[in-house]
Amino acid sequence: xxxxxxxxNNKDFLNPPLNRRQGTSLVEVTVAFGLxxxxxxxxxxxxxxxxxxxxxxxxxxxxxLLAREMMEEILSKEFEEPGTTGRFGRDSGESQTNRxxxxxxxxxxxxxxxxxxxxxDGTSLTNYPTYTRRVTVTNISSTNFGLTRxxxxxxxxxxxxxxxxxxxxxxDVYLEAIVSRK
Numbered sequence: 001x002x003x004x005x006x007x008x009n010n011k012d013f014l015n016p017p018l019n020r021r022q023g024t025s026l027v028e029v030t031v032a033f034g035l036x037x038x039x040x041x042x043x044x045x046x047x048x049x050x051x052x053x054x055x056x057x058x059x060x061x062x063x064x065l066l067a068r069e070m071m072e073e074i075l076s077k078e079f080e081e082p083g084t085t086g087r088f089g090r091d092s093g094e095s096q097t098n099r100x101x102x103x104x105x106x107x108x109x110x111x112x113x114x115x116x117x118x119x120x121d122g123t124s125l126t127n128y129p130t131y132t133r134r135v136t137v138t139n140i141s142s143t144n145f146g147l148t149r150x151x152x153x154x155x156x157x158x159x160x161x162x163x164x165x166x167x168x169x170x171x172d173v174y175l176e177a178i179v180s181r182k
Contacts, residue, residue, distance in 0.1 A: 056169075059165060060173060062128065062131070063131060063164075063170075063173040066131055066133055067133070067161045067162075067163045067174070070117075070133055070135065070161045070163075070175075071161050073099070073120065074108050074135065074159055075105075077102060077104050077105050078104045078105070079104065079157070079179060080105070080106065080152075080181070081103065082103065087152060088109070088139065088152040089106055089107070089109055089110075090102075090107050090109075096111065097118060098120075098121060098122035099118075099121075100121055105137055105159065105179060106137045106152075108135045108137055109135065109136060109137035110136070111133075111135040112133050112134030112135055112162075113132060113134060114132065114133070115129070115132040116130075117133045131163055131164065131165055131166075132165075132166070133163050135161050136160045136162075137157055137159050138157065138158050139151070139152050140158045142154055155180050156178055156179070156181075157178070157180075158176065159178075159179065160174060160175070161176075162174050
């Protein structure tokens with residue numbers, strides 16, 4: 001009879017070495033998933049912040065457009081009521097809401113607080129429901145532009161157009177101009 005030796009010189013057959021693995025462990029999968037989730041969460045925060053900044057820039061651009069439109073309208077008017085000097089403010093027949101009768105710069109003083117803003121003829125600008133425009137016109141000293149004069153005798157007026165939004169977190173836009181008698 002022939003004898004068979006069951007012992008093999010190749011010990012790797014029954015007990016493979018620990019350094020030869022054939023898959024990933026649960027720990028490795030969990031760590032990889034955690035890293036991926038962290039990276040994705042960071043990217044979503046960046047996208048959200050970028051989107052907010054785009055919306056803020058769009059809102060500020062709209063407010064600036066509304067302020068410039070009003071300032072250009074005001075600057076197209078005479079310095080003071082034609083044929084008079086020293087009078088300040090709206091005259092009789094000049095409405096707070098309808099600006100078609102405004103003929104000089106100081107007619108715009110205290111104009112605003114309409115939401116949405118209004119066109120020259122008083123029509124609401126319905127595309128801008130969250131915005132409000134306000135105008136302040138003051139007589140200022142010819143020697144110190146920071147000094148306000150109430151008598152209307154100065155050759156300079158300061159115009160401030162403010163556009164506000166009712167949306168929380170948005171800041172106001174201000175445009176200022178100084179005009180002089182010709």
